[in-house]
Amino acid sequence: MKQIVCLHSLTPEQIHQIEQAAPGFEMIVKNKKELDPDQIKNAEIIVGWSRTIAEHALQEDSKLKWVQTWSAGVDTLPLERLRDRGILLTNSSGVHAIPISESIFAMMLSFSRQMHIAVRHQLQKNWKSDLTIPGHSTLGEINGKTLVIVGVGEIGRETARLAKAFGMHVIGVRRSDKPEPNVDQMLTMDGLHEALGQGDYIVNVLPLTEETHHMFDAAAWKAAKKGACFINAGRGPTVDTSSLIDALNSGQISGAGLDVFEQEPLPTDNPLWTMEQVIITPHVAGSNDRYTERVVDIFTENVKAYTQGQKPPRNLVDYERMY
Structure with a gap:
């Protein structure tokens, strides 16, 4: 048989x-x-x-x-x-569309309301109403903000649907510029840097291919809107980690929510662990x-x-x- x-x-x-x-x-x-x-x-x-x-x-x-x-x-x-x-x-x-899109929004809402900073103060029993990080911009409420979704597939579609419920403007980037419901503007990969320049929040849900390896590099961060927040729920090696760290240190990128990494587990000596403006989850965004x-x-x-x-x-x- x-x-x-x-x-x-x-x-x-x-x-x-x-x-x-x-x-x-x-x-x-x-x-x-x-x-x-x-x-x-x-x-x-x-x-x-x-x-x-x-x-x-x-x-x-x-x-x-x-x-x-x-x-x-x-x-x-x-x-x-x-x-x-x-x-x-x-x-x-x-399979991952619902849990990963919810994880993306958990991170976005945390950054918008500075919940990740509040939790760190809570652990220190520190009553502090000013939750800003010196030298870094605060995005505030997500209503009215622009969300750029890079790699609009099943996860991107569900993320876009949630974004419209929050009153966000949505720009999508993928191989095809075929329109999608809940995406206000769709660009091909050639328009990536153009899109990054408009995003208050940038969400990466790209698969890993030869084309997408290190697609988010120093040039991409330079093209991004200053103070944008970056979330990676796609594949770790699509991001050049060292250039992301530089962008976070300079304030070009105000915060990063990272579920995936170039090297997993993330080495304990990686600077991302100790950055206040970074949220780290251990590749569990799709778990449910x-x-x-x-x-x-x-x-x-x-x-x-x-x-x-x-x-x-x-x-x-x-x-x-x-x-």
Whole structure:
């Protein structure tokens, strides 16, 4: 019997949901340490990925035909080897739209109301009504401010929807300038610096590709509106960390909310840790109690089509674009 190997825990109900959509397939739900090499090599479909299973999954006698990742990003996978083997690759794009957009707004509202500074004073039992940081501008309320979203996909669309509810002006930047609901102006990537010059808040939700690596560099910070607030909920290496630190020190960027980094975990000697104008979260913006449920829904739709001889309809990765 054909096999589906899932590396992540599922409830009995979720396993049944997948089995109903994939008649003729046996479901094996084990973590990477519990799987033996033969189970990996015999899997036609693998849900999730791990470097430790790649050795067996990509051998010449492997039966692997399709990988459904547990994440939206695929930059850590062996894309060339998967492509050369003709293996289908789908990701979990869309799962993160609600939790990450809410995390983005948690950071934006914290910066606008200086909540991150208040919490630090609270820990010191310090009653201080002036929450400004000397030498840095304070953005105040977000109503009426301009939000620039770089990389308008599922997360960007939901972020734009929330932004309009707060009365913000929204500028989007992506490969296509096709209009989107809740985005007042859409620019292509060629217009990135033009957009940055207008943003009170700049949100990066770009995937990591050869094109986007260090897209936010010294030139980008120079082009940005002075005193803008930057939030990175995309991929760490899309930002040149040293130039961001310089921009924060100079006040060109007034604050940064960072969930992802070039090096993770962020080294303890990195200056970002001790900057008052920085909020750090450990790559958890997409975490939530409905994550598995949403991945299973995506996979169920895909596997139903796959068993009927069709390509997975949702989130099929373009190996050339790397997303």
